[in-house]
Amino acid sequence: MLVNINTHRRPIDGHLAALAGERVLCSEYRYHKGTEIFGEGEEAEYVYQIVTGAVRTHKLLADGRRQINAFHLPCDMFGFENGSNHRFTAEAIVETDVRIMRRGSVIEATESRTGGIRSLLRLVTQNLKHAEDHMLLLGRKTAPERVATFLVEMDARLGHPRLMTLPMSRRDIADYLGLTLETVSRALSRLRDQNLIRFEGTTQRRIELLRREQLAELGP
Amino acid sequence: MLVNINTHRRPIDGHLAALAGERVLCSEYRYHKGTEIFGEGEEAEYVYQIVTGAVRTHKLLADGRRQINAFHLPCDMFGFENGSNHRFTAEAIVETDVRIMRRGSVIEATESRTGGIRSLLRLVTQNLKHAEDHMLLLGRKTAPERVATFLVEMDARLGHPRLMTLPMSRRDIADYLGLTLETVSRALSRLRDQNLIRFEGTTQRRIELLRREQLAELGP
DNA sequence: CGGTCTTTTGAACGGGGTCAACTTGCGTGG
DNA sequence: CCACGCAAGTTGACCCCGTTCAAAAGACCG
Numbered sequence: 001m002l003v004n005i006n007t008h009r010r011p012i013d014g015h016l017a018a019l020a021g022e023r024v025l026c027s028e029y030r031y032h033k034g035t036e037i038f039g040e041g042e043e044a045e046y047v048y049q050i051v052t053g054a055v056r057t058h059k060l061l062a063d064g065r066r067q068i069n070a071f072h073l074p075c076d077m078f079g080f081e082n083g084s085n086h087r088f089t090a091e092a093i094v095e096t097d098v099r100i101m102r103r104g105s106v107i108e109a110t111e112s113r114t115g116g117i118r119s120l121l122r123l124v125t126q127n128l129k130h131a132e133d134h135m136l137l138l139g140r141k142t143a144p145e146r147v148a149t150f151l152v153e154m155d156a157r158l159g160h161p162r163l164m165t166l167p168m169s170r171r172d173i174a175d176y177l178g179l180t181l182e183t184v185s186r187a188l189s190r191l192r193d194q195n196l197i198r199f200e201g202t203t204q205r206r207i208e209l210l211r212r213e214q215l216a217e218l219g220p
Numbered sequence: 221m222l223v224n225i226n227t228h229r230r231p232i233d234g235h236l237a238a239l240a241g242e243r244v245l246c247s248e249y250r251y252h253k254g255t256e257i258f259g260e261g262e263e264a265e266y267v268y269q270i271v272t273g274a275v276r277t278h279k280l281l282a283d284g285r286r287q288i289n290a291f292h293l294p295c296d297m298f299g300f301e302n303g304s305n306h307r308f309t310a311e312a313i314v315e316t317d318v319r320i321m322r323r324g325s326v327i328e329a330t331e332s333r334t335g336g337i338r339s340l341l342r343l344v345t346q347n348l349k350h351a352e353d354h355m356l357l358l359g360r361k362t363a364p365e366r367v368a369t370f371l372v373e374m375d376a377r378l379g380h381p382r383l384m385t386l387p388m389s390r391r392d393i394a395d396y397l398g399l400t401l402e403t404v405s406r407a408l409s410r411l412r413d414q415n416l417i418r419f420e421g422t423t424q425r426r427i428e429l430l431r432r433e434q435l436a437e438l439g440p
Numbered sequence: 441c442g443g444t445c446t447t448t449t450g451a452a453c454g455g456g457g458t459c460a461a462c463t464t465g466c467g468t469g470g
Numbered sequence: 471c472c473a474c475g476c477a478a479g480t481t482g483a484c485c486c487c488g489t490t491c492a493a494a495a496g497a498c499c500g
Contacts, residue, residue, distance in 0.1 A: 059356045061360060061361075067359040117340070121341075124348065129307055132289055132308065135354055136279045170478070175359075182479095183455090185479060185481080204464095220281050400488075402489075423498095424447060424448085
């Protein structure tokens with residue numbers, strides 16, 4: 001489900017601002033939990049930036065096996081790294097507000113801006129760097145290492161909060177790390193038993209990292 | 221080992237031509253088998269294009285586990301997808317001639333060329349697409365599927381020759397596919413026993429694909 | 441030839457997957 | 471408010487695919 005909030009010209013944040021200045025028309029849309037933002041193979045007309053919420057992008061094999069490429073959090077841009085068609089599917093994990101602009105207008109704005117090309121390249125290469133790091137994880141790390149790496153990554157991207165609330169399920173984490181949800185659950189329980197993390201309250205998605213250095217060492 | 225062949229202005233091939241026209245100064249170097257072209261963390265000053273030979277790029281974990289991101293073949297460009305520092309190591313697999321140009325001059329040439337930005341972006345997003353496909357392989361495919369996918373990929377990139385000569389060892393293939401060399405060897409032997417591939421002559425690196433469609437189905 | 445590196449093949453092990461049971465959280469409606 | 475249904479998460483038991491360890495057979499080069 002998709003709700004158009006508004007269309008406007010106004011200051012924009014982070015990468016988008018660095019790229020295009022404040023001259024590009026954009027709109028805000030709201031996607032409800034679990035809904036698709038775009039599908040694999042669809043035409044890639046827009047660029048997306050998350051305002052609030054979280055998005056996952058994934059690929060599927062014919063028999064349903066799923067690999068999540070990345071999770072996107074507020075201020076992150078996604079959907080840009082495409083030629084003409086999307087190479088994966090993007091879905092809202094939770095209630096999510098997304099800012100949308102035309103791909104073409106971003107490129108045009110970039111052309112007329114000094115350093116614009118480098119900003120644009122940096123944006124794509126950030127995704128590439130993430131993919132390369134993730135290939136190392138998927139190809140060569142053990143299950144406990146993957147889970148520790150995941151926690152450290154999320155901690156950093158959420159700004160090292162005392163208590164982090166993961167927007168994604170165990171299954172999502174598993175499909176991101178190339179594991180099964182049971183293995184993820186066991187690894188987290190193990191970290192809890194070792195007093196490296198703590199589950200806050202009743203829900204299993206609120207996690208406090210008790211020893212960040214040791215967690216970082218576990219995910220080499 | 222590195223040998224400077226020459227420095228010249230002359231027509232250049234493929235991506236490089238699309239990017240920069242024929243106006244950019246470039247040099248050719250020869251790297252001997254097994255030598256490093258650049259290392260992880262080094263400053264990324266140059267862009268590389270293979271003339272003849274083959275290159276592998278990899279990352280290492282502290283304990284020596286290795287993940288090969290990609291193999292590069294003649295006409296391929298690499299080393300570009302960097303901000304200021306290289307995020308991985310590049311090594312010649314066999315005797316390799318490489319064309320080298322300054323990163324900065326490529327960007328400048330791009331800026332003054334219509335459609336240059338899109339060409340540049342396409343170059344980087346090609347790498348990104350490959351990385352995304354490879355994450356799906358590393359995260360979700362079985363060993364036989366990975367090996368079949370590898371053969372089909374190499375066959376396509378070598379232009380579907382009747383007989384393909386792989387430049388890389390079983391260990392390289394294994395580190396690319398997130399497996400051990402023994403598993404790769406066993407999977408290839410299995411394919412040979414099923415009459416899907418055939419080893420030509422004495423060396424195990426010359427392979428003929430006997431049934432391309434069936435191989436493609438094996439790597440979904 | 442001998443020496444070294446690559447590749448294959450076999451045997452045994454174990455990490456993570458599979459299958460299943462159970463618990464818990466969280467609506468939704470009576 | 472509780473009863474019910476369902477999705478999410480945990481935990482245990484078993485098993486299998488791919489790793490590990492080991493040996494031997496090429497391939498290549500002096």
